[in-house]
Amino acid sequence: MDRRQRKTREAIFGAFVELLSEKNFGQITVGEIIERADVGRATFYAHFETKDYLLKELCEELFCHIFDSASNQNTAHRHIFDCNAPDSVFLHLFQHLKNNDNNISRLLSCPNNELFLQYFKSNLLQLIKNQSPLFDSEKSSRLPESFWINHIASTFVETVRWWIDNGMKESPETVTGYFFSVV
């Protein structure tokens, strides 16, 4: 990748993340992004089709390593529902949010975050789907699989939302415990 391209891309991501620490995704305009990033309007659109794609690509950069490493755990036969596992994906995600690198939590907490939530949730759905054969409980056997999977992913996302909205006072370990008590 051309060094100029890389620099521009990083400048845009940087400006975007900075703006996310100040306001909601929906309130941020392309004009603001390019002003902070100090790039031309045409340049922005050369890199990202729309503002929504920018968000999507940012998400991927921030979270793909977690989801990827989680997928790899599959092969090790240690699954994501093991709440005591120190490398539980869910715990890992809560910790990552707590660190709040790049103001990730802003993305989830405020209204108008559907796009990000969708990205997050669809990744979770995929992950859980792959794991579901490993998981059978009295509950899951009584319910349609798609309902059950959707329920777990939704509950995770809503737990995160609750946690952030309440100031993230609890430790990642505690909130992971809450999560596992209700699913």
Added chain:
Amino acid sequence: MDRRQRKTREAIFGAFVELLSEKNFGQITVGEIIERADVGRATFYAHFETKDYLLKELCEELFCHIFDSASNQNTAHRHIFDCNAPDSVFLHLFQHLKNNDNNISRLLSCPNNELFLQYFKSNLLQLIKNQSPLFDSEKSSRLPESFWINHIASTFVETVRWWIDNGMKESPETVTGYFFSVV
């Protein structure tokens, strides 16, 4: 209320609901609404501050009777968690959605529905909050009340979303059963 005002208001609601049966809330413009309703632009803004307020007022008209009657049930000491009660609020809500008067389900299913979901969820939160003293289980005693309440409301909303997205094949009774199995 002036007859002219009433007519205009109804024309706007009608056009809005009609448009909701064709596309998402976010895709509908004020221009389209006033064209269908056959009212002037200024008239629209005389009635509704913004498109968001229009949605809010529509929601209130569609659902306030359910939430109001649910609140009244409190005094009768029969509470919303009684899944066998034929007048369970949750069952009532599922039935109302199934009837789909005024294309309500469109409001919940598609993306870009945060506003409506928020309205819906905040009403549920209020309702559950009032009921929560009546409800104590092994689960709820272990968890912070706000987490627990939020979990129930979220799960309901997400169950509705799942149901609609999957074509509402199940009966309201069945889906109420699913809901009660996971909370």
Added chain:
DNA sequence: TCCATTAGCGAACTTAGTGTTCGGTATATA
């Protein structure tokens, strides 16, 4: 029935944001 009030009309207008185009300049890579 009359009349003051007020809802609605419609058309023009401001503001704001999105996304595109294009010729010129600077920088990277081979």
Added chain:
DNA sequence: TATATACCGAACACTAAGTTCGCTAATGGA
């Protein structure tokens, strides 16, 4: 060094939101 291309910047078309105002007509009370 030469060619390709990323970037600039400024203008442009377009869409939608929300406002303004003078005029008309319906309404509801006396």
